[in-house]
Amino acid sequence: MNSQYIVLLVSALLVGFLYFLGRKKVSFGNRVLIGMILGVAVGAAFAKTTLIIEPLGQIYINLIKMLVIPLVTSAIISSITNLEGPDKIKSIGVKTLAWLVATTAIACVIGLLVSLVTDPSSGVQLVKDASYKAKEIPTFGKVLVDLSPSNPIADAANAKIIPVIVFSMFVGVAIAIENAKKPEVIKPVISVINGFAQVMFRITDIVLDITPYGVFGLMATVSAKYGLSTLLPLGKFVIAVYIACIIQVAVVHTGLLAFVAKVNPLKFFKAIYPAQVVAFTTRSSYGTLPATIKSLTKKVRISEKIANFVAPMGASMGMNACGGLYPVMAAMFIANVYGMPLSPGKYVILILVTTIASFGTAGVPGTASIMSTVVLASMGLPVEGIAMLLGVDAVIDMARTATNVTGASVAALLVADSEGEFDREAFNAEASGKVKLTA
Numbered sequence: 001m002n003s004q005y006i007v008l009l010v011s012a013l014l015v016g017f018l019y020f021l022g023r024k025k026v027s028f029g030n031r032v033l034i035g036m037i038l039g040v041a042v043g044a045a046f047a048k049t050t051l052i053i054e055p056l057g058q059i060y061i062n063l064i065k066m067l068v069i070p071l072v073t074s075a076i077i078s079s080i081t082n083l084e085g086p087d088k089i090k091s092i093g094v095k096t097l098a099w100l101v102a103t104t105a106i107a108c109v110i111g112l113l114v115s116l117v118t119d120p121s122s123g124v125q126l127v128k129d130a131s132y133k134a135k136e137i138p139t140f141g142k143v144l145v146d147l148s149p150s151n152p153i154a155d156a157a158n159a160k161i162i163p164v165i166v167f168s169m170f171v172g173v174a175i176a177i178e179n180a181k182k183p184e185v186i187k188p189v190i191s192v193i194n195g196f197a198q199v200m201f202r203i204t205d206i207v208l209d210i211t212p213y214g215v216f217g218l219m220a221t222v223s224a225k226y227g228l229s230t231l232l233p234l235g236k237f238v239i240a241v242y243i244a245c246i247i248q249v250a251v252v253h254t255g256l257l258a259f260v261a262k263v264n265p266l267k268f269f270k271a272i273y274p275a276q277v278v279a280f281t282t283r284s285s286y287g288t289l290p291a292t293i294k295s296l297t298k299k300v301r302i303s304e305k306i307a308n309f310v311a312p313m314g315a316s317m318g319m320n321a322c323g324g325l326y327p328v329m330a331a332m333f334i335a336n337v338y339g340m341p342l343s344p345g346k347y348v349i350l351i352l353v354t355t356i357a358s359f360g361t362a363g364v365p366g367t368a369s370i371m372s373t374v375v376l377a378s379m380g381l382p383v384e385g386i387a388m389l390l391g392v393d394a395v396i397d398m399a400r401t402a403t404n405v406t407g408a409s410v411a412a413l414l415v416a417d418s419e420g421e422f423d424r425e426a427f428n429a430e431a432s433g434k435v436k437l438t439a
Contacts, residue, residue: 004052008052010046011056011220014038018031028212035211036215036219036281038219039218039222040222041223042220043220043221044224048224049224050223050224054217056216057214057216057218057220057221059217060211060214060215061218063207067204067207067290068161069156070200071204071289071293072164072165072289073164073167074196074200075197075200075304075312076172076309076312078194079305080175081172081194082304083176086176089173089176092306092310093309095414095419096309096310096415097318100318100407100411103253103324104319104320104323104358105324105355106252107248107252107321107324108327108354108355110244110247110252111324111325111327112332114240114247114325115328115332118243119336120236120237120239121237121333121334124236124333124388149166149170152167155167161312161315165312175193201294208290211274211291215281222394225394234389238395238396241399241400245403248325248403248407249403253265253407256414257410260414261413261417261422263424267428269406271299271430272295272299272300272405272406274294280398280399280401280402281398283397285314285322285401285404288315288401292311292315293311299427299430300409300412301422302417302422303421303423307416311412314404314407314408314412315405319400319407319408321400321401322368322371323358324355324358326371326372326400327357327368327371328351328354330372331350331354331376333389338382340382346379350379353374353379354371354375357374357378358371368400373386
């Protein structure tokens with residue numbers, strides 16, 4: 001029998017198995033994890049032949065992309081209009097940015113320390129890629145222009161998420177102001193927006209139901225494309241990045257949960273576990289937004305207005321891994337490979353530059369690569385060195401994205417707790433498997 005037919009038959013049987021697990025009420029997170037493991041196994045077993053089922057993962061990604069713009073737009077406008085006045089908006093915005101800046105700065109320090117301890121560049125030979133073309137580094141003025149919406153429809157069509165968020169915030173603030181002056185006129189508008197947001201949440205539920213199958217297709221493809229032969233030359237760097245991501249979650253995020261929010265970290269991670277798995281497999285903070293918001297509201301039990309505001313912001317700027325620890329580690333790696341080791345004084349500059357860049361390049365596509373490019377140029381390091389890491393970028397991006405989403409979720413809880421928008425009793429009941437009855 002043709003090997004492609006065998007792959008299709010095996011894949012159909014495994015998809016059927018995942019459906020059976022759903023009918024048996026196996027939890028969503030566990031089904032996604034099982035789908036990921038089965039996908040890796042199929043990709044490893046059938047290698048390139050597995051690419052015949054690549055459309056399964058691509059269709060899932062397309063459906064997720066379909067959701068992002070209308071979901072973010074309706075969620076942000078709805079959340080702002082439901083806040084109690086401009087002071088509340090300002091308070092939540094400042095706290096969100098503060099936590100994202102703080103956790104990203106700490107991530108930079110962790111990336112630096114892990115690089116110094118593990119020295120992932122040792123034994124790596126300098127290999128120049130003549131075909132690599134360095135990314136253009138945007139000027140500060142261009143970054144500001146890219147952040148501002150010029151044509152919201154065009155921005156949405158081109159998936160420029162930051163301008164869409166800015167436009168949505170303008171609309172939300174304007175509605176809130178007008179509602180205070182002429183509530184009888186604005187009330188129908190608010191009803192339409194809230195209704196549309198609820199429709200988008202329902203569509204989100206429908207799309208998330210197929211996540212285990214999409215993850216199966218994605219991981220089968222990734223496993224087939226990136227085998228051990230790709231990972232071995234830079235395996236030490238991949239491991240170092242994963243160690244840094246684990247430390248960020250296990251020490252920083254866990255510490256904030258336990259000592260600031262005063263919640264059980266294990267219960268929290270269990271609540272956002274589905275979003276973490278989706279982030280790991282899709283490698284997209286934007287694409288994970290539906291799962292992130294659902295986990296925060298349904299499992300963590302923070303209010304929709306906080307989740308709908310903080311989660312999109314956390315997926316856009318101040319990302320702990322893509323904007324923090326990875327650019328630092330890439331800079332340290334490239335500096336050593338090129339024989340240009342940094343001095344202790346340069347370490348401080350590297351952390352400051354990376355933290356600032358994590359917000360200054362938020363509107364630029366290809367976040368991790370462009371942030372690394374900006375950091376390398378700012379530190380006087382060869383920008384073309386990033387080409388050496390592109391071969392393992394997909395594998396690294398899994399850990400980076402999961403760390404980003406975890407950091408954004410922790411920030412959302414911290415903001416919600418400080419604003420009295422976190423139902424601690426419901427969270428504890430949910431985490432304990434008890435159902436809290438609400439009116």
